[in-house]
Amino acid sequence: MSEIVIKAEGLGKKYIIGHKATRGYKTFREQVLQHVSNFYSRTKKLVSGQEVLEGDQLEEFWALKDLNFEIERGDRVGIIGKNGAGKSTLLKVLSRITEPTTGKVFVKGRVASLLEVGTGFHHELTGRENIFLNGAIMGMSRAEIKRKFDEIVDFSGVEKFLDTPVKRYSSGMYVRLAFSVAAYLEPEILVIDEVLAVGDAEFQKKCLGKMQDVSSIEGRTVLFVSHNLMALSSLCNKGIYLKNGQVRSQGGIEETLSQYTREGMESLTTEWIGNTGDEYVKIYRTKVFCAESPHGFFTHKDIIIEIEGEILKPVYGLIIGFWLFSQFDYQLAYSLFDDTDPSMEIKMHETGKFLKRFIIPANTLAQGSYRIQFDFGIHNLKLIVQNKECDLEFSVENIAGLGRKYLVDHKGFRSLFRTSWSQEKF
Amino acid sequence: MSVEIFIEPGRAERNYWKDLWRYRELFYILSWRDVKVRYKQTIIGVVWSVLRPLLTMMIFTFIFGQVAKFDSPPGISYGLLVFAGLLPWQFFATGLSEASNSLVGNERLISKVYFPRMIIPASSVITSLVDFLISLALMFGLLIWYQTVPSIYLVFLPLFIIMAFLASFGVGLWLTSLNVKFRDFKHVVPFIVQIGLYISPVAFTSDKAASIIPAKLHLLYYVNPMAGVIDGFRWCFFGDKTPIYWNGMFLSLAVIIIFLFIGIRTFRKMEKSFADLI
Incomplete structure (x- = not known):
């Protein structure tokens, strides 16, 4: 089975590309002279069989x-x-x-x-x-x-x-x-x-x-x-x-x-470190990463969002959460840190540092790129962080996740939605 | 059985001609495509290939025969003389124009698939051969019409057809490869074709031309390879009434071979960069 059918050694391909020396303004005389000299050099190239390229400066480009x-x-x-x-x-x-x-x-x-x-x-x-x-x-x-x-x-x-x-x-x-x-x-x-x-x-x-x-x-x-x-x-x-x-x-x-x-x-912001907020709440760090894989994001792994900050004064109705946007800024989800609390009571939050963590379970998001926009504020009172400075972006790939068999994930759905199939035999 | 190849810069392919043979089916099918496409969406279709030479002949007969009073050798009607000249000329002219535009016209093929590139100009010359064969049939019709019996030399006609083919293929190869790099040649070809019609012995016999130009320059007239080819055609049809000037014939032949050589050389040299330049 290990017969080699293609073997490349030191393969290189060079193209020569031309640039125009750009000078904004040219007198008529200069233009005419340039055309004449172009004509001359092109004819010379034609006779000697060289390449003719647009532009005055040539650059080698190794494709x-x-x-x-x-x-x-x-x-x-x-x-x-x-x-x-x-x-x-x-x-x-x-x-x-x-x-x-x-x-x-x-x-x-x-x-x-x-x-x-x-x-x-x-x-x-x-x-x-x-x-x-x-x-x-x-x-x-x-x-x-x-x-x-x-x-x-x-x-x-x-x-x-x-x-x-x-x-x-x-x-x-x-x-x-x-x-x-x-x-x-x-x-x-x-x-x-x-x-x-x-x-x-x-x-x-x-x-x-x-x-x-x-x-x-x-x-x-x-x-x-x-x-x-x-x-x-x-x-x-x-x-x-x-x-x-x-x-x-x-x-x-x-x-x-x-x-x-x-x-x-590497070009996407997956971590923000800084200092933003007001006299009640400060945000120091936001981060999104994929469990067990330090750099990429994959559909078959958990994706974790972290928010690090500090409460400076005791505050009622603190809002810490985020919007999840998919490509083309489609609003996919919104979540607050106390969403999981069943009580309707608005609570008092004591001072102190915090690290809040949100987990998007594996096989939830489909492949594609996403943006997280954070929401910090006090309920019915004020927005604490209005600018989008601590927003994060990430892009998820499906290389080993569910839904690859018939490339369903490829069809542009933003969610995999693959959690609850069961079957009964008749 | 599998083929093994090395791809290397400047590697002269030892089996270039063998490769060309291996791709012969592509050659047939490209020729077939060109023939087929030629008269698509026309009403009278292939009749065009009859009409074109026929109309040209009639115009020539009227202008040169009636108005300018060019004469023809005794025993040959002027129309027939013109048609015998038009026959190879139009073959050459269409072959040349098609071939010289062929590479640029098939740009997409060249930049997306590998095959020996020579197939493209070759198949476009073949396409004009189809037109030529139709015109040839028409020529025989005219011979009957004018009640002229072709000479026994007609058996040599295939040789002159090959000569015309090589003339347009050689020059075509050369021009089409240059055209890839310098589109100037696109504008040169129609000019050659237009001028060539008048300086080649189409509307007159080459004897007539010889009687005008100085005797010393007589041979020089045959630097135009089509002068030799047209003489050859007429000789095949009318025999000794339109004799061949053999020195001239050999000069034309030599010019054709030289052009073929230059054409193939230029083409082979530039072939590998076609995809980058086109």
């Missing part, structure tokens, strides 16, 4: 730098990284679309790359014709396409429109047809770039199921770029994390994903 990795037969490798980390460039190099600047890659086996759905689809051609065209572009032989034709059509669900030019298709139909062709590719190595974000939820499910078959049942090597960490965690067994064109870490998918989310978290 990939000194990459080393090995991929074994049957591995399903998830490639993660922020935008511009070099993921797509890597796929392009591996599928021989562009040539590396340094280093080398050894590839064993037929590679099919799916960097875009429907590559080479021609708008004027009918669905039927496009299946053959696209199949051939992806490297299938005519006989192969003929053999799988019915399955492809069946999978896509557009049989009614097979003889309609694809320009008349809805965008969903178009993408479904395109993906269906790709789904029936049978290369030894399949390279896929973020293509699952297509079609409606039902079709996405179908695609992921198909992908799972391709990798786990048919035992093919798959390289898969995606920002959908959940899809990665359920499809892949290994991960490569790229950062600024370099391999940041590689190994098992879970470790790689958690390192990635951990680093992604």
Whole structure:
């Protein structure tokens, strides 16, 4: 099983980008002179066969730098990284679309790359014709396409429109047809770039199921770029994390994903330390963290919110709590520290330091990003902290939690709501 | 059986031509696509490929034959003479324009999938071959119409068709790879095609051209490779009534081979950076 099918050594890809020297104001004479000199230098480049770039200052940009990795037969490798980390460039190099600047890659086996759905689809051609065209572009032989034709059509669900030019298709139909062709590719190595974000939820499910078959049942090597960490965690067994064109870490998918989310978290405020409040109450620290994992937040673990402060004067009706907002500022929940007290009586709070802790149980929040806005005040009297200075943000990933099987979590629900299923046998 | 490849900068692929052969199905299907798409959403469809050369011939016959009073060698009607010249010229001209725009026109393919890039310009020249074959059939119709018996040299016609093909493929390869980097060539091609129609012996025989230009420069006329090809075509149809000037023919052939060589070399050299530049 441990046969190496892809091996990269010192792989690098350099681009040269141009910058314009910006000077606000130019006289007409300067402009004319510049055009003349541009013309001259471009002609020189044309004759000597160099590249022509817009701009006066050139800068080298390494999209990939000194990459080393090995991929074994049957591995399903998830490639993660922020935008511009070099993921797509890597796929392009591996599928021989562009040539590396340094280093080398050894590839064993037929590679099919799916960097875009429907590559080479021609708008004027009918669905039927496009299946053959696209199949051939992806490297299938005519006989192969003929053999799988019915399955492809069946999978896509557009049989009614097979003889309609694809320009008349809805965008969903178009993408479904395109993906269906790709789904029936049978290369030894399949390279896929973020293509699952297509079609409606039902079709996405179908695609992921198909992908799972391709990798786990048919035992093919798959390289898969995606920002959908959940899809990665359920499809892949290994991960490569790229950062600024370099391999940041590689190994098992879970470790790689958690390192990635951990680093992604660094830009979010998960802890605030300071001093805010009034003569009654002071707040010194707010913090949100995930139990047992010091950096990332995961749906399958408890998430803990802590508030540290001090009561300076005895006070009635103290309010300490928070709002939980999900993405797009949707108000998800509101909670006060004495919510769990069953009595209706408004109590007196004595002076002294406090540490209040709220626990969001594991498998409560769905994956996504959240914001905590704190509420400090005295009931019916005043707000103590009005600004949002001690607000916190965090972002939860589902890499081992519930609800991953059919990627329900992916559909935009903010809560997992997975606590109370039971069954009886009849 | 699985293939093993090394991806390395500047690595000359030893099996480039073998690879090209392996991808032949893609070549067929791309040619088929271009043919198929050509007349989609038209009413008269493929009739256009008959109409275009026919109308050009009629206009030429009227302007050059009637107004300018160009004459044709005895025994050949002027219309037929023009059509025999238009035939290879239009093949060359459409082949060249399609080929030189082919890479830029297939940008999405190039930046998303790997295959030997030479397939693209090759398939676009093949597409114009289809038009050519239709026009060729029309030529035979005209021969019957004018009650002219083609000469026995007609058996050599395939050679000249290959020559025309190579001429447009070679120049096309060269221009299309340059066009990826410098879009200036997009504007150059229509100009070449327009001028070429008038300086090539389409509306007149090359004998006529020879009688105007100084004898010393006669050979130089065949630096235009299509001069040789058109002469060849006429020779095949009309035999010794339109003789071949062999020195010129060989010069044209040499020019075609040189262009083919330059075209392939430039293309191969630039091929690997197409995806980055396009």
